[in-house]
Amino acid sequence: MNDRLPILKTYKLAIGGAFPRTESGRSIAIKNPAGEVIAHTCHASRKDLRNAVEAALTVQPKWAGASAYLRGQILYRMAEMVEGKRTELAEAISATGATTTEDARTEVDRCTDRLACFAGWTDKYPQVLGCHNPVTGPYYNFSVPEATGIVGVLAPDSPSLLGLISLIAPVLCSGNAVVVLASETNPIPACVLAEALATSDLPGGVFNLLTGQRDELVEHFASHREINGLSAAGVSQAHRATLEAGAAENLKRVRVLVEPDFTDDSGFESPWSIEPFVETKTIWHPSGA
Amino acid sequence: MTTLDPQSHTETVRRTSAAGPGRSPALEFASAWDYAPAPESVKVEIAKVYGHFINGAFTQPDGGPARTMATINPATEAELAQFARGDAADVDAAVKAAREAQPKWAALPAKERGKYLFRIARRMQERARELAVLETMDNGKPIKESRDVDIPLAAAHFFYHAGWADKLQYAFAGRTPEPVGVCGQIIPWNFPLLMAAWKLAPALACGNTCVLKPAETTPLTALRLAEICAEVGLPEGVVNIVTGDGEAGEALVKHPGIDKIAFTGSTEVGKRIARATAGTGKKLTLELGGKSPNIIFEDASLDQAIEGVVAGIYFNQGHVCCAGSRLLVQESIADEVTKRLTHRLQTLRVGDPLDKNTDVGAINSRPQLDTINNYLGRAREEGLQCHSPSTSALPKNGYWCKPCFFTGVQQSHTLSREEVFGPVLAVQTFRTPEEAISRANNSPYGLAAGVWTDKGSKIFEVAGQLKAGIVWLNTYNRFDPASPFGGYKESGFGREGGMQGLRGYVRLDGGAK
Numbered sequence: 098m099n100d101r102l103p104i105l106k107t108y109k110l111a112i113g114g115a116f117p118r119t120e121s122g123r124s125i126a127i128k129n130p131a132g133e134v135i136a137h138t139c140h141a142s143r144k145d146l147r148n149a150v151e152a153a154l155t156v157q158p159k160w161a162g163a164s165a166y167l168r169g170q171i172l173y174r175m176a177e178m179v180e181g182k183r184t185e186l187a188e189a190i191s192a193t194g195a196t197t198t199e200d201a202r203t204e205v206d207r208c209t210d211r212l213a214c215f216a217g218w219t220d221k222y223p224q225v226l227g228c229h230n231p232v233t234g235p236y237y238n239f240s241v242p243e244a245t246g247i248v249g250v251l252a253p254d255s256p257s258l259l260g261l262i263s264l265i266a267p268v269l270c271s272g273n274a275v276v277v278l279a280s281e282t283n284p285i286p287a288c289v290l291a292e293a294l295a296t297s298d299l300p301g302g303v304f305n306l307l308t309g310q311r312d313e314l315v316e317h318f319a320s321h322r323e324i325n326g327l328s329a330a331g332v333s334q335a336h337r338a339t340l341e342a343g344a345a346e347n348l349k350r351v352r353v354l355v356e357p358d359f360t361d362d363s364g365f366e367s368p369w370s371i372e373p374f375v376e377t378k379t380i381w382h383p384s385g386a
Numbered sequence: 387m388t389t390l391d392p393q394s395h396t397e398t399v400r401r402t403s404a405a406g407p408g409r410s411p412a413l414e415f416a417s418a419w420d421y422a423p424a425p426e427s428v429k430v431e432i433a434k435v436y437g438h439f440i441n442g443a444f445t446q447p448d449g450g451p452a453r454t455m456a457t458i459n460p461a462t463e464a465e466l467a468q469f470a471r472g473d474a475a476d477v478d479a480a481v482k483a484a485r486e487a488q489p490k491w492a493a494l495p496a497k498e499r500g501k502y503l504f505r506i507a508r509r510m511q512e513r514a515r516e517l518a519v520l521e522t523m524d525n526g527k528p529i530k531e532s533r534d535v536d537i538p539l540a541a542a543h544f545f546y547h548a549g550w551a552d553k554l555q556y557a558f559a560g561r562t563p564e565p566v567g568v569c570g571q572i573i574p575w576n577f578p579l580l581m582a583a584w585k586l587a588p589a590l591a592c593g594n595t596c597v598l599k600p601a602e603t604t605p606l607t608a609l610r611l612a613e614i615c616a617e618v619g620l621p622e623g624v625v626n627i628v629t630g631d632g633e634a635g636e637a638l639v640k641h642p643g644i645d646k647i648a649f650t651g652s653t654e655v656g657k658r659i660a661r662a663t664a665g666t667g668k669k670l671t672l673e674l675g676g677k678s679p680n681i682i683f684e685d686a687s688l689d690q691a692i693e694g695v696v697a698g699i700y701f702n703q704g705h706v707c708c709a710g711s712r713l714l715v716q717e718s719i720a721d722e723v724t725k726r727l728t729h730r731l732q733t734l735r736v737g738d739p740l741d742k743n744t745d746v747g748a749i750n751s752r753p754q755l756d757t758i759n760n761y762l763g764r765a766r767e768e769g770l771q772c773h774s775p776s777t778s779a780l781p782k783n784g785y786w787c788k789p790c791f792f793t794g795v796q797q798s799h800t801l802s803r804e805e806v807f808g809p810v811l812a813v814q815t816f817r818t819p820e821e822a823i824s825r826a827n828n829s830p831y832g833l834a835a836g837v838w839t840d841k842g843s844k845i846f847e848v849a850g851q852l853k854a855g856i857v858w859l860n861t862y863n864r865f866d867p868a869s870p871f872g873g874y875k876e877s878g879f880g881r882e883g884g885m886q887g888l889r890g891y892v893r894l895d896g897g898a899k
Contacts, residue, residue, distance in 0.1 A: 228885055230884055234864070234866075238869050240870050240885075334665065341663070341664030344660065345658075345664065348656070348660065348672065348674075348876050350879050367559075367561070369894050377872070377881050379855065379857070379870050379871070380856075381856070381861055383860055383861050
């Protein structure tokens with residue numbers, strides 16, 4: 098008989114490299130299939146979202162300006178940190194009963210590999226998505242992809258970790274900063290991930306994590322004027338409409354995946370998952386002596 | 387006191403212009419040179435009334451002033467023709483035709499699809515002069531621009547995309563691109579035929595069919611293009627053209643049979659379209675407004691820079707979404723730039739668009755002229771000094787605005803923030819490259835930017851920092867079908883032209899739809 102009273106953890110938000118509690122003072126109980134409370138997470142508010150965007154704004158230009166090689170090494174370091182928390186992440190994924198422990202392990206492994214994949218994309222996608230353009234006349238002309246800026250990411254409920262990683266890896270890879278709303282039904286893996294990333298060399302504020310309720314936060318993600326893009330999966334049709342209508346206010350780039358199969362490597366590890374959140378800049382210069 | 391380069395063109399003119407002695411001789415071009423008219427001689431046939439082009443044939447406009455509207459020549463205010471005012475029923479008929487045609491068009495061997503586009507390009511080249519004259523009459527732009535820019539580029543756009551039709555799998559690494567379906571395309575009045583080409587050519591190359599709505603003040607060249615489509619045997623329903631005003635545009639945006647909307651126009655309308663299509667699953671690309679900065683550093687070649695500034699803002703009467711409407715000048719050369727601009731503007735000939743010597747033509751419409759005049763009034767009210775040195779005598783009829791610029795502009799002035807869409811330049815100064823970049827990026831828009839300096843490392847550093855989809859270095863307002871065009875931020879999303887321009891007209895399998 099183990100009658101030790103476990104210490105229940107309250108997972109905090111991740112904003113600007115720190116782990117604050119929600120300013121709203123609210124929390125949500127997360128339960129296992131038996132209905133027992135296994136942890137608490139923060140119930141983030143609109144103000145938390147705004148703080149996260151502010152943090153992202155201060156660091157995003159630096160992240161985008163870092164060399165592709167350095168961004169690649171940091172994404173690889175993220176993969177290393179996830180690998181190091183393999184067991185804890187798998188337990189977190191299966192804690193609410195959404196998957197078996199074995200499936201959860203497979204999911205974590207796929208997450209690690211996906212991060213490693215995008216670690217390798219940082220210095221290659223510009224060569225696939227950009228090009229020299231053979232214009233008529235004495236001009237040198239080329240197109241390069243650049244980061245869109247701040248991207249709001251709405252992760253699906255399930256797969257709680259793989260869905261999140263699949264949405265953020267391509268977006269971070271090209272120099273964007275993200276503000277993520279974790280799976281609503283099981284946000285614990287996202288929180289564990291945030292703790293892992295805190296020691297991954299990813300500059301604080303490039304990855305920001307909120308936990309809470311989509312119903313409450315979707316409209317604020319949609320309408321925030323400093324968010325430049327929205328990437329979502331597993332959201333309802335109503336939430337999709339809210340996102341797209343709100344996005345019209347400052348013409349955010351929006352990508353909503355409908356019933357995605359995150360285990361499809363060719364779909365989720367291609368440069369076409371990077372492309373939605375880059376802007377093509379085309380540069381002309383006359384040539385002549 | 388003149389600091390002009392003695393070798394420069396302006397200096398030569400000054401000497402021959404019989405200016406009296408003195409410290410600051412005035413340049414007087416109006417009396418120095420008298421230009422004989424050089425009117426374009428090609429005459430173009432225009433029908434009294436035009437119907438829509440639906441399912442390969444022109445509809446019969448069913449009479450009644452409610453169902454037609456007039457298009458006028460903005461340089462004379464004379465009516466050119468009546469055309470059909472499309473409504474929801476017309477749009478529905480066009481969408482039905484496009485829907486029916488789409489699977490067959492997509493199933494054609496890609497090479498055959500491409501050959502139709504080649505044919506269209508060729509016929510546009512062969513009918514180029516007719517199209518240029520018609521464009522100038524309907525739009526008001528100088529014939530030398532429609533003849534040398536609009537029409538050749540429009541034909542080149544079809545030619546470029548013709549070649550993509552059978553090569554799409556190479557443009558999308560590791561993917562099998564599929565057509566989006568039926569595209570609703572809404573275009574503006576500033577480059578009527580060129581915008582039609584920008585929209586139709588990539589859509590058709592990728593296997594889509596189209597319903598295009600031209601602007602209400604400039605429907606004529608799009609209808610000529612419809613004639614060309616019929617002439618080259620393009621299958622019925624592949625291209626449909628519905629003319630009219632906002633009613634037709636709205637019906638197109640809301641039609642459930644449309645898979646994708648492509649819009650070029652104002653940011654305000656673009657946002658309305660984005661809201662209207664929210665949650666419908668329609669794909670969207672938007673090419674919207676701008677307030678593009680043109681930055682001159684003190685180490686620029688000034689002669690070239692001044693020409694670039696003029697090309698940047700006065701080309702097409704400033705009716706250009708990527709117009710370089712904010713001139714950012716390094717403080718040390720601000721006076722010199724002001725002086726040279728004043729001289730250069732004196733030589734710009736404003737007037738009859740059909741005259742081959744005309745540099746600046748007519749404003750496209752009365753409402754647009756009112757908008758521009760409104761901005762001019764506000765700029766003066768806000769205390770800005772207007773420089774309008776053009777010496778041309780304006781015609782009695784028609785809509786005209788002399789090219790002008792305002793100095794002393796600050797970020798708080800309306801003129802530095804809002805798009806005028808006319809020949810109006812706002813001149814601001816800066817001291818350091820950092821200040822230039824921060825001022826340039828201080829705008830909700832991000833369509834284009836220009837940078838003038840002869841220092842290579844600086845020009846690439848600044849180009850890298852500017853938040854703009856097109857960056858012209860030591861040049862401005864250059865266009866090519868192979869060069870992607872489109873903006874950052876509230877200037878819209880998606881690209882037109884080049885390999886990247888195909889993306890808006892295909893669906894990709896796998897995770898990225």
